[in-house]
Amino acid sequence: MVGWAIAVHGGAGVDPNLPPRRQEEAKQLLTHCLNLGISALRSNASAVDVVELVVRQLESNPLFNSGRGSALTAKGTVEMEASIMDGAKRRCGAVSGLSTVKNPVSLARLVMEKSPHSYLAFSGAEEFARQQGVEVENNEYFITPDNVGMLKLAKEANTIMFDYRIPIAGYEKCAGLESSVKMNGLPISIYAPETVGCVVVDSEGRCAAATSTGGLMNKMSGRIGDSPLIGAGTYACEVCGVSCTGEGEAIIRGTLAREVAAVMEYKGLRLQEAVDFVIKHRLDEGFAGLIAVSNKGEVAYGFNCNGMFRGCATEDGFMEVEIWE
Amino acid sequence: MGGWAIAVHGGAGVDPNLPLERQEEAKQLLTRVLNLGISALRSNLSAIDVVELVVRELETDPLFNSGRGSALTEKGTVEMEASIMDGPKRRCGAVSGLTTVKNPVSLARLVMEKSPHSYLAFDGAENFARQQGVEVVDNEYFITPDNVGMLKLAKEANTILFDYRIPTSGYETCGQGVESPMKMNGLPMSIYAPETVGCVVVDREGRCAAATSTGGLMNKMIGRIGDSPLIGAGTYACNLCGVSCTGEGEAIIRGTLAREVSAVMEYKGLGLQEAVDFVIKHRLDEGYAGLIAVSNKGEVAYGFNCNGMFRGCASEDGFMEVGIWE
Secondary structure (H helix, E strand, O other): OOOOEEEEEEEEOOOOOOOHHHHHHHHHHHHHHHHHHHHHHHOOOOHHHHHHHHHHHHHHOOOOOOOOOOOOEOOOOOOEEEEEEEOOOOEEEEEEEEOOEOOHHHHHHHHHHHOOOOEEEHHHHHHHHHHHOOOEOOHHHHOOHHHHHHHHHHHHOOOOOOOOOOOOOOOOOOOOOOOOOEEOOEEHHHOOOOOEEEEEEOOOOOEEEEEEEOOOOOEOOOEOOOOOOEOOOEEEOOOEEEEEEEOHHHHHHOOHHHHHHHHHHHHOOOHHHHHHHHHHHOOOOOOEEEEEEEOOOOEEEEEOOOOEEEEEEEOOOOEEEEOOO | OOOOEEEEEEEEOOOOOOOHHHHHHHHHHHHHHHHHHHHHHHOOOOHHHHHHHHHHHHHHOOOOOOOOOOOOEOOOOOOEEEEEEEHHHOEEEEEEEEOOEOOHHHHHHHHHHHOOOOEEEHHHHHHHHHHHOOOEOOHHHHOOHHHHHHHHHHHHOOOOOOOOOOOOOOOOOOOOOOOOOOEEOOEEHHHOOOOOEEEEEEOOOOOEEEEEEEOOOOOEOOOEOOOOOOEOOOEEEOOOEEEEEEEOHHHHHHOOHHHHHHHHHHHHOOOHHHHHHHHHHHOOOOOOEEEEEEEOOOOEEEEEOOOOEEEEEEEOOOOEEEEOOO
16 A cells, blocks of 8 residues: 555746746646545545546646647647556557547547547547547637737747747756747747646556647647657656656657656666656756656656646645746 | 668568468568668668658558558548657657658658657648648559458458457467457458558668658548557667567557667667567567667667568678568
8 A cells, every 4th residue: 555646737837927926826726636636536536537637627727728728729729639648557548639629638538448549639539529428619618818819929929839948047048039038029938838737646556647738839730749649748657657748849759758667667766866867868958847656655746947837745745836946 | 880770661460371472572572672771871871861761662662551552541541640760869750640641751751850840640731741842642542452352341340440469479369359360350360460661770870760651550540540650659769779660559659669679778788689679578568569670889670579570671791681470
């Protein structure tokens, strides 16, 4: 028997000038979701049930970039993606290109459990959603005025949204930045991915992970990021559960989520050491953050950029919700 | 510095009763594309150029399941996917859901080099293809009579094509639903055999690259994505090695198979062949798959835990081998 542990995140790479009110809203939401997860764990829900439940909650809230409140494509529409992984047998499910499904993480779970495949996308995923009878909404439901405004700014600045760069604290290392809090003349918060995720180890020591996002603001239609990719944005196995956020390409080329488990398995590192190792060595010039739990009931997080919205809690009473270092 | 090395594959999991004539055809194609790659390497092309060139050739030939000759979706259409990775800086590009792009691997390369993203799919990928001016054809171009026939059989048998199981040699260990060792759900295994294609190369400068391309599973659901376009699963390349996998999609994804080979080389200090053997033995549980790999030392290796894998390998010291069975 092991104590349970849970962590949630709402994205890595935060505008250092984020208004205090926004910071408070974010911390309240993270606290709320953490508490939901904690209740479920106290009722003995399994890890995979808890990660799904928590991420659904984050998707339904318009604050972060997933489900409602998703970043907009270059066309002003929403294309959502998510993945979920159950550590016990390493079962997994993923979806991309969703435009009407209210809770992408739940469709990812249905792909894992009710489809003959592991990953469904675009119209095929939407068709599957209808066969499964999940809740659907018009694409407009997911679009918030905030994000419409941000897309407009991004377009006016004529920026091509690369799987991009946000300066680490210290700012001296920024390339092409006019001031430390802007990129191409726009406040960094426009670009900040605010992908959401949750990792859980339950009382039986089973780990699970899930990640969900609308992707990059002003992205090309059809762009797939790291969040639905098993081994990159999400991973869970017998030893741990991991969810990542940040620069899509950096996370993909670094197979970041899998890496945490690999260094635990092959180098014998403990969870926090593994997280630190991966953040330090697998990212080159890229930036990212991640949250992780281990089958020993530990929780850890790491990031190499300016802030990550996160919350963690363990059965022994530890609880923390933070944004900055 | 080791010399160059190259490996190609045309899919793991082969019907033991595959007609000899088909076996010969396959070996001839593998030999031909291997020779293409070898010529290019002798002309000092970079690893990334060679893997793209070789996979383009495999896509163009209708024999294996990629580009022309792709497996068909449940609707009788073709949805192709591919990925490519350049070892030195671990740059990567991937595409899924292509219906008109003649050479998916080349579009994957363009995603890597000419788009702001790493992975584009379906309509978005098709739009990008047009912006880039790549060669496009009607979806019918990719559909072969062989595959139309196979889809029909699969549907008549009313099978749902899971990311499935082919028994290992010995047959006793087959999971349920296999009536005889040569069939699954009453159909010859060759209907299901993925025949995904791939190529891995290390060039004379020690740079590794990998690419994988496929039409996916016969009778698959529309929108199904497999392991081939997923970096770390079907394809991976870094400073140490280049890897391309084929077989049961879910097993390769949950096992992050391609990344695993390099991870055990890096973290356990294993050599290439040891790493390949370790991964095939320990990362697949009940799943089956095969993979080809090269190392920055000029080595080439392959492994599979199922009944056969279409493959060919060669290295600068004159070694060359094309095979199907153990």
